[in-house]
Amino acid sequence: MLAEFLQYLFTGITIGATYALIALGFTLIYNASHVINFAQGEFLMIGGMATVSLTAMGVPMIIAIVLAIILAGVLGIALQRFAIAPAKQADVVTLIIITIGASIFIRGIAQVVWGKEYHVMQNFSSDEPIWVFGAVLNSQSLWVLGVGAVVVVALVLFFTKTLTGKAILATSMNKEAARLVGVRTQMVLMLAFLVSALLGSVAGIVVAPITFTSYDIGIILGLKGFVAAAIGGLGSGVGAVVGGLALGIVEAMAAGYISSDYKDAVAFSMILLVLFFMPRGLFGPKVVERV
């Protein structure tokens, strides 16, 4: 009984931590620009796939990971510079469609470069599973949780201790006012895309040994990240983390105790429940509109 429960909990927390990182990426870009970036999942895919293909070429894993993260970062900046920035006067909905176009484009390139097969990535450390009260814990899960925690702490420090982080926060609160006090808002937008690309690629790399990776893995992972952000209240950092973990755990429990066919349905029902009963999400901001 306990072993079973723990097993589901481990699975849930691991995948939930990944969702949390993706959700944070959505939140960053949403706060800076009100755009829901549908290309977020592609950053994960790039992270995982680039690492796999570089290690296959004989590059040591740690260097492969760094290169993959840099590649995703460059892609994030390119997305903002060449796709979002030129469409200055566009409606938010139009910008969202541009990110959809970008995600199809990136996925198309990945399919040409890496093919359609699934790729397996090695665990970072040993393949030996860890036994906890009769439940199996994949050593990679610890990596996911550890890296997730480090990233969250780093983000908190970035936003509270650095001038750049504060500039991003200021822009997300009030763009006009931020510009008036000298924040270069275009720069901030680019930074938001960069940071969320880095977040996405890190998530994609640490989770790849567990889920495997392929050119189209970004679709479903990106979507789950969006669901997590929505549950947490789109725009809230704490909400993204809590929403991600909650989604992961509920999903794993639903798959274990109810039916694995309907685990995704349970995840999506969570959005509806949250919207019906806690409309701003678990941690969403209170919005008062000034006219």
Add this chain to the structure above:
Amino acid sequence: MLNRFMQSRLRGLVVLALILVIIPAFLSNSFQYGMVTQIAILAATVVGLNLLVGFAGQISLGHAGFFGLGAYFTGIATGTYGWPSVPALLVGAIMVGIIAWVVGRPILRLKGHYLSMATLAVGFIIAIILNNERALTGGPDGMPVPAFEVFGWELSSFGRYSLLGLEIEGFEAWYIFASVILLVAVWFALNLIESPIGRALRSVHGSEVAASVVGVNTAKYKSLVFVISAIYASLMGSLYAHFLGFITPAVASFEFSILFITMVVLGGMGSTFGVILGAAVLTLLPQVLADFQELETVMFGLILMLTMIFMPKGLLPTLTAIVSKRMRKKAGGEA
């Protein structure tokens, strides 16, 4: 007199009807007829979705869910239980309307992207149910759907019919039927836009706060237009199922929802005729790009991105703006 008529809202409808009459001159086989029929049905769906996007300023990321529900209700009711087509189509639409109302009413009281999240969830839940209830839906393999029939008269792509003394093929008959449906869908949408409901909706899009201050019940109108757009999707889903004769859960998929919303934005949000163009372009584009083989996806994404970057208002509004600018210049030059 003619001038006055050209200014009226019937103008677009007449132009569309003329285009639909001319199109068969360029079609030579049943495959091409099938494509155009499909475009007409999808166009009618996005004309409905456009009411929501263009006039209530809300986006739905789950319209394929409603489309798929209509398709499967028709498939199951007519195929498995032997219902006639029209009652199946209507009952399906009522059911979808009720679902949309139940989901939309509490959520449309909120401002922001909440409807997009809720519709995304509803669309996914519908797709998951269709995929998993194998006994009812055939699961991922799909299910056959009988031909459309009214009082024993069947409309099948493979039949032969006589119309006004002319012998026509089944696929031609379907094209005519779908064209009429599209015209009715457009006519209804244009009337709705000009009705008091439409005016209230546009005020909501302009400034929701101002609208509610002058007494427009914004949540009620937004829910109403959401329900109408969902019913459009359900009805067209039912017809699509009859037309194809075979459906899979792909008709309810997230990809299909994204395709619908992309048709609206690419064609031109708020422009009834623009979204029809969007439906045509996005249905034909993969056919054209098939020659690029493995680069097909890359090209599709690139074209979508570039169009939206350089024509953020959408294809038709941008093109009409260019044409009217040219004409004004020309008129200015002559004077």
